[in-house]
Structures are given as C-alpha cells and as structure tokens.
Amino acid sequence: MQPVVLIISLILMAALSAVFVAAARASRGPAPGPGASAKRSGLIWVMTILGVIVSVASLRDWPHALAGTGDALEVNVSGGQWWWDIDTTEIPAGKPVNFNVTTEDVTHGMGIYDSSLTLLTQVQAIPGYTTQITYTFEEPGSYQILCMEFCGVAHHDMVNEFEVIAAEG
Amino acid sequence: MSTVSENYVPGHAAAAPQAGAVKLTMVLSGAVFALMMAFGLLMRAAQGQWIDLDPALFYQLLTAHGAGMVGTAALSGAAIMWYFCGRHLVLSGGIFWAFLGLFLLGVVLILGAIFIGGYGGAWTFLFPLPALSGGAWEAGAAAAFMLGYTAIGVGFLLYYLELGRRIHARYGSLVRALGWNLILGREDNDPPPPAIVAAAAVTIFNSIGIILGAAVLVASLVHLLVPGFEVDALLAKNLIYFFGHVFINASIYMAVTAVYEILPEYTGKPWKSNRLFAIAWNAVLIFVMAVYWHHLLQDVVMPPWMLVVGQLVSYFSGIPLIAVTAFSTFLYVRGSRMTWDLASSLLVLSVAGWSVGSVPASIDGMISVNKVMHNTMWVPGHFHTYLLLGEVAMAFGFMAWLVRGKTISQMDGLDRAAFVTYLAGAVGFVTVFLFSGAASIPRRWAVHYEEWLSHDRIGTLFGGLVVLGTLVFVLRFAARLGRREG
Ligand code: HEM
Ligand SMILES: [Cu+2]
Ligand SMILES: [Cu+2]
Numbered sequence: 001m002q003p004v005v006l007i008i009s010l011i012l013m014a015a016l017s018a019v020f021v022a023a024a025r026a027s028r029g030p031a032p033g034p035g036a037s038a039k040r041s042g043l044i045w046v047m048t049i050l051g052v053i054v055s056v057a058s059l060r061d062w063p064h065a066l067a068g069t070g071d072a073l074e075v076n077v078s079g080g081q082w083w084w085d086i087d088t089t090e091i092p093a094g095k096p097v098n099f100n101v102t103t104e105d106v107t108h109g110m111g112i113y114d115s116s117l118t119l120l121t122q123v124q125a126i127p128g129y130t131t132q133i134t135y136t137f138e139e140p141g142s143y144q145i146l147c148m149e150f151c152g153v154a155h156h157d158m159v160n161e162f163e164v165i166a167a168e169g
Numbered sequence: 170m171s172t173v174s175e176n177y178v179p180g181h182a183a184a185a186p187q188a189g190a191v192k193l194t195m196v197l198s199g200a201v202f203a204l205m206m207a208f209g210l211l212m213r214a215a216q217g218q219w220i221d222l223d224p225a226l227f228y229q230l231l232t233a234h235g236a237g238m239v240g241t242a243a244l245s246g247a248a249i250m251w252y253f254c255g256r257h258l259v260l261s262g263g264i265f266w267a268f269l270g271l272f273l274l275g276v277v278l279i280l281g282a283i284f285i286g287g288y289g290g291a292w293t294f295l296f297p298l299p300a301l302s303g304g305a306w307e308a309g310a311a312a313a314f315m316l317g318y319t320a321i322g323v324g325f326l327l328y329y330l331e332l333g334r335r336i337h338a339r340y341g342s343l344v345r346a347l348g349w350n351l352i353l354g355r356e357d358n359d360p361p362p363p364a365i366v367a368a369a370a371v372t373i374f375n376s377i378g379i380i381l382g383a384a385v386l387v388a389s390l391v392h393l394l395v396p397g398f399e400v401d402a403l404l405a406k407n408l409i410y411f412f413g414h415v416f417i418n419a420s421i422y423m424a425v426t427a428v429y430e431i432l433p434e435y436t437g438k439p440w441k442s443n444r445l446f447a448i449a450w451n452a453v454l455i456f457v458m459a460v461y462w463h464h465l466l467q468d469v470v471m472p473p474w475m476l477v478v479g480q481l482v483s484y485f486s487g488i489p490l491i492a493v494t495a496f497s498t499f500l501y502v503r504g505s506r507m508t509w510d511l512a513s514s515l516l517v518l519s520v521a522g523w524s525v526g527s528v529p530a531s532i533d534g535m536i537s538v539n540k541v542m543h544n545t546m547w548v549p550g551h552f553h554t555y556l557l558l559g560e561v562a563m564a565f566g567f568m569a570w571l572v573r574g575k576t577i578s579q580m581d582g583l584d585r586a587a588f589v590t591y592l593a594g595a596v597g598f599v600t601v602f603l604f605s606g607a608a609s610i611p612r613r614w615a616v617h618y619e620e621w622l623s624h625d626r627i628g629t630l631f632g633g634l635v636v637l638g639t640l641v642f643v644l645r646f647a648a649r650l651g652r653r654e655g
Contacts, residue, residue: 001538023503027507122467146611
C-alpha cells in the first residue's frame with residue numbers, strides 16, 4: 001500500500017505546487033475575471049464530493065475489524081521497557097491472527113514488519129488496556145516486531161522476531 | 170455593505186505600537202529557529218551514522234528540537250498576530266512583556282531539564298513516560314520540564330486574555346469579531362478585519378487547548394511527586410494530543426495574519442473579511458479541535474466514532490485552507506503586478522507550503538493508510554512541510570518585511586540565493602522524509618538500520634541547505650534591524 005500512497009501524495013502535492021507557480025506567474029497577467037467566484041464554488045463542490053466518496057469507500061469496511069474468535073488464532077504480545085514478549089513463536093500462514101497487545105509500563109507501539117522491513121500493520125500498546133488487531137500472513141518467513149511509540153532511551157532496541165510457517169495440508 | 174477594512178492604508182505601515190518588543194521577539198525567534206535546526210541536523214546526521222551520538226543525547230536533542238520548535242513557532246506567531254492586532258486594537262505593552270518574560274523563564278527551565286537533568290521524554294511528555302525513564306533521568310528533571318511548559322502556558326493565557334478582552338471592548342463580542350454579522354447577512358458598517366477574525370478564533374481555541382494541556386500537566390506533576398496517584402493513560406493521551414495539535418496549529422493560524430496584512434501592500438488590493446472568509450474561520454475553530462483524534466487512530470480502544478471524526482475532519486479541514494486561503498491568495502496575486510521581494514516571496518510561499526503540506530497529512534488521516542504510516546517518517550514529513558515551508562516562511566517573511574527598504578524592490582543577489590537555497594533545501598528535506606515514511610522507517614529512532622542510511626544522508630544534505638538559507642535570513646534581519654534602529 002505504501003508506494004501507492006506515496007505516488008498519489010506526490011502527484012497531488014506537485015499539482016498543487018504547480019498551481020501556485022502558475023498563480024505567481026499570473027501576477028504579470030490580467031486581473032481575475034468575474035468567473036473566479038464560480039470557480040471557487042466549483043472547487044468546494046469537487047473537494048466535498050470527492051471527500052464523501054473517499055470517506056465512504058475507505059470506512060465501509062471498518063479498518064480495525066477483528067476476525068471472529070472462532071476461526072482466528074489468538075496471539076498475546078506484551079511489551080515493556082525495552083522488550084517484546086510473544087506467546088507464540090510459530091504462526092501458520094493463511095489463518096487470521098488476533099493479536100492481543102498489552103504493556104507493563106509506558107505506551108509502546110507494536111509494529112509488524114516483514115523480512116524486507118515493510119510495515120504491515122500496527123497498534124498502540126496502552127497502559128491499562130488490551131488492544132487488538134487482526135492480521136493474516138500470506139507468506140511464510142521471519143517477521144519482526146518493532147516499537148512504534150517513543151518509550152525512552154532504548155526505544156529503537158525494542159525489537160523481537162517470530163516465524164510464519166507454511167500451513168499444513 | 171462595505172467589507173473593506175477601514176484601517177487599511179495602502180503602502181504605508183499603519184500604527185504599530187510595541188514594535189520594539191515584537192522586533193526583539195522576532196530576533197529571538199530567528200536565533201532559536203537556527204539553533205534548533207542545527208539540533209535537527211545533528212539528529213539527521215546521527216541517524217545517517219555520519220556522526221556518533223549517544224542515544225540518550227539523541228533523545229534529549231529530539232526533545233529540545235520538538236519543544237523548542239513548537240514553542241518558537243508559537244512565539245513568533247504570537248508576536249506577528251500581536252503586531253497586526255495592534256493596528257486595530259489598543260493592546261497593553263506590559264502584557265506582552267510579561268508573556269515574553271514567562272516564555273523565556275519556561276525556556277530556561279526546559280533547557281535545564283533536558284541538558285542538565287537529562288530529560289529526554291519528547292515534547293509530548295506522553296504519560297507515564299516522564300515518571301518511568303528507566304534510569305535515564307530523575308523525577309526532578311521531568312518536573313522542571315513540565316514547570317517550564319506551565320510558565321509558557323501561563324504567559325500565553327495572559328496574552329489571550331488581553332486579546333480577548335480588547336477584542337470584546339472594541340467589537341462588542343467575540344461572536345461579532347468572528348464575523349457572525351457577515352455570516353448571517355446582517356448589516357455591519359464596522360466589520361472585523363481578517364486579523365481580528367483570526368485573533369478571535371485563535372483566542373478561543375488555543376485558550377481551551379492550553380487549559381486542557383494544563384490539566385494533564387498538573388496531573389502528570391502530581392503523579393511524579395505522589396507515588397500511587399494514577400491517571401488513565403488513554404485520557405492523558407487524549408488531553409496531550411488535543412493540546413499539542415491545537416497549539417502547533419494555532420501558531421500557523423496566528424502567523425497567517427502576516428499574509429492578510431502584508432500582501433495587500435504589494436498587490437494593492439485589501440484582504441477583505443467577507444461571508445466566506447468568516448464561515449471558513451468558524452469552520453476552522455471547530456475543525457482544529459475536532460481533528461486531534463487523527464493522532465489516536467491506532468488506539469483501537471477509542472470509541473470508533475471519534476476515529477471516524479478524526480479521519481473525516483482531517484480531510485474536510487483542507488477545504489477552508491485550499492478553497493479559501495490558498496484560492497484567495499491566487500486571486501490577490503493574479504494581475505497584481507506585485508514586486509517579488511523577499512517578504513512577498515516568502516509569504517506567498519508560506520501559503521503554498523501550508524496547503525501542500527496538508528495533502529500528505531490528510532492522506533495519513535485515513536485510518537487504513539495510518540495503519541502503515543503512523544509514527545513512521547511520513548509524519549515528520551508532512552509536518553515539516555507546513556512548518557518549514559508554512560509557519561517559518563511566514564515568520565521569515567514578516568521579518569523581511571519589518572526591515573524592508575523605503576521602496577519595495579526586487580530581491581538582491583544574496584536574498585535571492587538564500588531564498589532559493591532555503592526552498593530547495595526544505596523541499597528536498599521533506600520529500601526524503603516522505604520517501605522514508607513510505608519505506609516504513611519508524612520516526613524517533615536514534616539508531617537506524619543499514620537499509621535506511623541513504624535516506625538519512627540525503628536528508629542531512631538537504632537539511633544543511635535549510636540551515637544555510639536560515640542563517641542568511643536571520644543574520645541579515647539582525648543586521649538590517651541594527652542599521653535602522655542605530
Ligand atoms: C533544518 C531544519 C530541520 C531539521 C534538519 C530537522 C530535523 C528533524 C529531525 C531529524 C527530527 C526527528 C525525526 C525522527 O522522528 O526521527 C525532527 C523532528 C521534529 N521537528 Fe524538525 N527539523 C528541522 C526544522 C524544523 C522546524 C522548522 C520545525 C518547527 C517549526 C520542526 C519541528 C519538529 C518537530 C515538532 C519534531 C518532532 C519531535 C518529536 O518527534 O518529538 N523541525 N526534526
Ligand atoms: Cu518504543
Ligand atoms: Cu495533529
């Protein structure tokens with residue numbers, strides 16, 4: 001998902017920058033005509049309609065939806081300064097996994113990275129709460145948990161690993 | 170119905186009481202911006218392993234850079250807004266000096282907490298990290314840091330109390346100053362000019378932000394001193410991000426008054442308060458407070474509707490910014506035959522940088538995107554865009570305008586070189602952060618993996634250009650100020 005997000009963002013940013021450059025150049029050109037306010041209303045409508053479409057499309061399936069406990073594997077992860085503890089070290093591929101995340105001290109962030117260091121999903125670990133997310137691993141291999149919330153001087157050392165193994169059968 | 174501000178005098182600086190205090194504040198702001206950028210450069214070079222920094226020191230620099238930059242953005246924004254409100258209101262100079270004094274007291278406490286006490290819990294002091302440092306700093310250092318914030322907060326409350334009081338006296342009510350007569354189509358032969366509409370809105374939302382910030386500061390302080398006094402971590406986080414989000418945004422909303430008041434001198438067209446402008450500012454007043462939930466999108470125990478509001482408002486906040494502020498800037502500039510000196514160039518750039526920076530911000534405000542972008546370098550990527558190319562450009566533009574010559578003329582060679590260096594450096598610097606975010610590099614990591622070093626090194630080079638451009642702006646400002654005052 002990240003490359004798509006990057007490309008869309010850069011295109012929109014470049015387009016908006018180009019409009020500014022054009023506007024600065026137009027300081028030498030003619031003054032704005034009477035159509036300007038209609039253009040502005042048009043812009044507001046376009047932004048509103050686009051916003052409604054994107055919002056509905058991106059929220060219709062709730063991004064934090066959890067897999068039902070019946071068909072998911074439950075994995076408990078707890079964090080503390082500065083370690084991660086995972087109660088399952090071998091996770092089968094292709095089966096939804098519910099991660100139940102807790103912390104023993106301050107706030108941490110559980111970020112799951114694949115072997116090429118791409119962030120797959122994350123959730124905050126908040127003192128006094130259990131936070132849950134679901135993820136389904138497609139590829140067997142080794143995965144890492146990195147800390148995504150600043151938690152003190154060894155924040156960058158708060159790393160652990162687990163394996164995803166090919167599903168039997 | 171006349172919508173032209175009556176105080177507008179083309180090509181002439183209107184009365185500006187307390188200009189001396191404001192100029193001093195801008196010199197201080199420029200110096201601190203430059204110093205904090207140097208800290209930023211050290212961090213970036215350390216991430217790239219060009220220099221060797223102990224992680225504890227890295228996180229102290231991160232804390233100083235975060236608190237120092239946010240504080241200075243707010244300080245410079247406050248000075249700018251005070252200056253321009255002084256064209257429309259009678260403001261007490263004593264209050265500004267008290268504000269500045271409390272701010273400097275806060276700076277001393279914060280710097281002491283960090284570099285003497287070793288506090289490195291980041292500018293967001295996320296509960297209960299200040300009290301649980303794992304041995305890196307003592308409770309006293311965390312308490313000094315928070316007392317520093319408290320001093321600054323009290324100073325800001327005084328500032329807003331004075332502004333609110335004077336706006337009320339001059340316009341009868343904050344509601345009228347927010348432009349409600351314009352919105353409702355009622356007759357108003359003395360409508361609030363844009364700077365006053367902005368001041369009224371910021372006074373309301375930033376006072377609320379600071380008061381909620383003070384509440385969580387006090388709770389955190391008591392927690393430090395009284396073991397056993399517990400605070401709900403999620404509630405504290407909500408309060409901290411409400412305060413932090415509102416406060417940093419307020420700095421831009423204060424500084425933008427420079428655009429409203431200065432650009433007309435160049436374009437010859439006064440910036441008017443009209444119905445749309447008033448609606449936009451009232452929307453901002455609500456949006457800026459309702460959007461802070463976008464910082465909590467991965468706190469899945471939050472009520473879902475709050476996260477939905479966070480996502481929606483992240484997007485819809487872009488409409489007043491792009492369709493009103495940016496679009497109006499286009500209209501004012503178009504056909505104006507304006508002269509592009511350093512001040513006008515920086516001010517138009519600031520509106521562009523602010524708008525462009527809102528794009529990656531609202532995309533990251535989508536919950537599904539945020540799952541893989543939250544707390545990666547994407548985040549410093551977008552906020553450095555609207556800070557470096559937005560708020561700071563507004564502050565530098567205002568400074569350049571304060572010391573402009575008697576006649577407006579094109580930039581000289583050195584100003585042009587500094588402008589181009591700053592712009593190229595900042596664009597490169599933030600673009601690298603965005604690439605790093607897309608490459609999943611986490612933010613706030615003192616030590617980076619081998620795979621990430623090329624990002625850090627290219628970023629460092631661009632950051633160096635920003636520092637160079639800044640040094641020229643700030644030193645020239647100080648020199649020109651000295652020449653004019655002396
Ligand atoms: C030459 C210019 C600058 C450089 C080189 C720089 C560098 C950095 C670096 C390396 C970080 C840490 C990134 C990470 O999370 O790993 C950072 C964070 C930050 N910067 Fe800058 N920066 C610059 C300018 C600014 C400006 C002008 C502002 C605001 C007005 C600013 C505000 C911040 C804030 C608020 C943070 C977040 C601190 C935190 O995560 O606690 N920076 N900057
Ligand atoms: Cu951490
Ligand atoms: Cu925010």
